[in-house]
Amino acid sequence: MADIYELLRSAGVQPTPQRLAVARYVLGTTSHPTADEVLAKARRECPTLSRATVYNTLTRLAEHGLVRPQTIREGVVVFDAHTERHHHFVDEATGKIYDVPWEALSVSGESSLREYDVRDYQVVMRGRRRKS
Amino acid sequence: MADIYELLRSAGVQPTPQRLAVARYVLGTTSHPTADEVLAKARRECPTLSRATVYNTLTRLAEHGLVRPQTIREGVVVFDAHTERHHHFVDEATGKIYDVPWEALSVSGESSLREYDVRDYQVVMRGRRRKS
DNA sequence: CACGGATTTAGACTACTTCTAAACCTGGAG
């Protein structure tokens, strides 16, 4: 949340008002928004913001490691402000995506996969979130 | 590939020429095709086949457990004829998806996830396939 | 052979994403 302006600058992304509005929303939520959701929220701060700018900005933030696009939900890319390794749980009833800490699961056996140079992996779980 | 006709019938899907063409292709490949790829291939056998029929048929095959839709590649659903549990490896250079046997990996720790009722899970890996 | 239900079809339509070309800053050189 802190100083988004400085965060963008130090990541090498010139901080324009539009980019700040996008970054403030996407970096401040854990809800895995789609580009359109980011557009809707960021427009509250910057009403002329265009769809193209949102896509450009999200792509740029991703290139600079500030968000991570994820292919988990059907038909859309969602953006995750949580950039360290972690797993995901998808609630099939609501479509909501939850982050699962890396340490909650342990995966072994990758070493047997000689044919593949695995650069990254994650466990994707689906089911229902228990009401608590 | 055996008797697709019987396979459809016994799964409760009325085997029409269009459905046979779709099923023959999608059940006979390990390439995780998209609906459009299935359309292109199945049209060789059945040139009047329409896009809508391909979507309808793939949905029906999925409902009857003969294929499994997967959300792994950006922006598209791919269909996997391999319906038992398994993991996936995505080659980031080519976009190709490879099946990884269930036994090749072991995941532990799901039990700590009290908040979630995990009905299904898989490991999704990304990287480069080694040329062999 | 007519009927009715299931199936197929083309094309319209929606959603998501990328592209394009014009407009718009903004900051430095003259």
Place this chain on the structure above:
DNA sequence: CTCCAGGTTTAGAAGTAGTCTAAATCCGTG
């Protein structure tokens, strides 16, 4: 101060994935 050049933003067009609709077709039964 003015002009220019870069980068940025914009609306809308275009491209791609998938769904929907209504008419046409097919097929088994009476």
